[in-house]
Structures are given as structure tokens and as C-alpha cells.
Amino acid sequence: AQKITQTQPGMFVQEKEAVTLDCTYDTSDQSYGLFWYKQPSSGEMIFLIYQGSYDEQNATEGRYSLNFQKARKSANLVISASQLGDSAMYFCAMREVMEYGNKLVFGAGTILRVKS
Amino acid sequence: DAGVTQSPTHLIKTRGQQVTLRCSPKSGHDTVSWYQQALGQGPQFIFQYYEEEERQRGNFPDRFSGHQFPNYSSELNVNALLLGDSALYLCASSSPGQGAAWYGYTFGSGTRLTVV
Numbered sequence: 001a002q003k004i005t006q007t008q009p010g011m012f013v014q015e016k017e018a019v020t021l022d023c024t025y026d027t028s029d030q031s032y033g034l035f036w037y038k039q040p041s042s043g044e045m046i047f048l049i050y051q052g053s054y055d056e057q058n059a060t061e062g063r064y065s066l067n068f069q070k071a072r073k074s075a076n077l078v079i080s081a082s083q084l085g086d087s088a089m090y091f092c093a094m095r096e097v098m099e100y101g102n103k104l105v106f107g108a109g110t111i112l113r114v115k116s
Numbered sequence: 117d118a119g120v121t122q123s124p125t126h127l128i129k130t131r132g133q134q135v136t137l138r139c140s141p142k143s144g145h146d147t148v149s150w151y152q153q154a155l156g157q158g159p160q161f162i163f164q165y166y167e168e169e170e171r172q173r174g175n176f177p178d179r180f181s182g183h184q185f186p187n188y189s190s191e192l193n194v195n196a197l198l199l200g201d202s203a204l205y206l207c208a209s210s211s212p213g214q215g216a217a218w219y220g221y222t223f224g225s226g227t228r229l230t231v232v
Contacts, residue, residue, distance in 0.1 A: 105161075106160075
């Protein structure tokens with residue numbers, strides 16, 4: 001079974017600076033997908049970025065980029081030019097393919113606080 | 117384009133009671149998954165519905181049951197509520213036919229259930 005580990009319970013970053021949120025994963029599958037979601041206090045899980053295991057380049061979406069190191073089984077999220085609105089909970093997740101469907105396996109999350 | 121809609125947003129129930137949570141998927145999505153997110157933790161997969169059938173189930177007791185309707189909307193039912201069932205319940209919709217370009221789910225804002 002897949003496992004996601006996020007070792008940073010909380011992070012602080014100064015507005016306009018970059019921050020890296022760590023994520024390591026464990027899987028025996030050769031093909032897999034990794035996701036990052038943002039969860040503000042409203043509760044909605046907002047999709048940020050996706051990285052497929054066979055993607056040759058690191059994924060980028062605007063200010064978000066994923067530092068994918070396959071050999072180390074890490075998929076860190078980098079947020080550039082932090083904004084106050086980036087303050088939220090961030091979850092790393094992996095897609096697990098099951099017999100008749102699929103699900104997301106989530107890490108415990110990292111709370112990010114952006115300081116002005 | 118409406119996203120995933122969940123109702124109610126908040127709910128307070130007494131131990132031993134039963135509760136029904138509702139979810140309308142994003143337009144074009146036919147698969148609905150439910151997740152339980154306890155305070156301070158990542159979401160945990162409950163089950164997934166496709167073509168009005170439960171296709172996959174996570175490690176949750178039979179007190180948790182669901183239903184999917186012909187219009188793809190879904191209900192989550194929890195019987196004999198326990199204090200430990202207090203959590204944010206997230207509904208996520210997806211379409212299984214996206215193959216390798218599958219980017220995961222669209223989540224709703226959740227229903228916050230408090231059992232007293």
C-alpha cells in the first residue's frame with residue numbers, strides 16, 4: 001500500500017519569499033501519480049499540481065512547482081513569491097489504483113503561515 | 117460550471133443517531149468518492165461509487181453506507197453515531213475515463229459533523 005509522509009507540521013514564510021514543503025512517499029508501483037492540494041479554513045480541497053511517475057520534467061503551475069526526485073521518493077512543493085492568501089493547510093497525496101477504481105492516499109499535511 | 121456541492125455544511129448530532137450527507141458531483145463527472153477528515157489529519161478514503169454501485173471501500177465499519185443515484189449524486193449514511201465520527205466529510209467527484217491524463221478529483225467544501 002502507498003504511504004505519504006509530510007514531516008513538517010507547520011511552516012512560516014515571509015511574504016514574497018519562496019518556501020518548500022516536503023513530501024516523501026513509499027510505493028511498489030512503477031506507475032503512480034503525486035498530487036498537492038491546498039485546504040483553506042473553508043475546508044475545500046483545492047488541486048494545485050500533479051506529477052506522473054514517468055514525467056521527465058518537474059511539473060509547474062504558475063507559482064507552484066514540484067521538485068520530483070524519483071530515486072529519493074520525494075515530491076516537494078515549492079511556492080515562489082508567497083502571498084498572504086497562501087496561508088492554508090497543504091496536503092501531499094498519491095493515487096492508489098484499486099481493483100475497481102482508485103483513491104487518494106494523503107499525508108498528514110503541513111500548515112503554512114505567510115507573514116507580512 | 118458548478119463544482120462539487122455538499123449539504124449540509126454543518127451538522128450536530130447526538131451519539132446513537134443516524135445522519136445522511138449529500139453530494140452533487142461536478143458536471144461531467146460520474147464517479148463519487150467520500151473521505152473522512154478528522155481534525156488535524158489528512159483525509160481517509162471511505163468508499164467510491166460508480167454506476168450506482170459501491171466499487172471500492174476503505175477501512176470503515178458497516179455503519180458507513182452510501183448510495184449513488186442515476187443523476188450521479190450521492191449520499192453518505194452513518195448509523196449509530198459515535199463521538200469519534202466527528203469530522204469533516206469530503207465528497208470528491210471524478211471521471212474514470214481520463215486514462216493517463218487523470219488529474220484526480222474535484223472536492224467539495226465538505227460537511228462538518230459534530231457528534232455530542
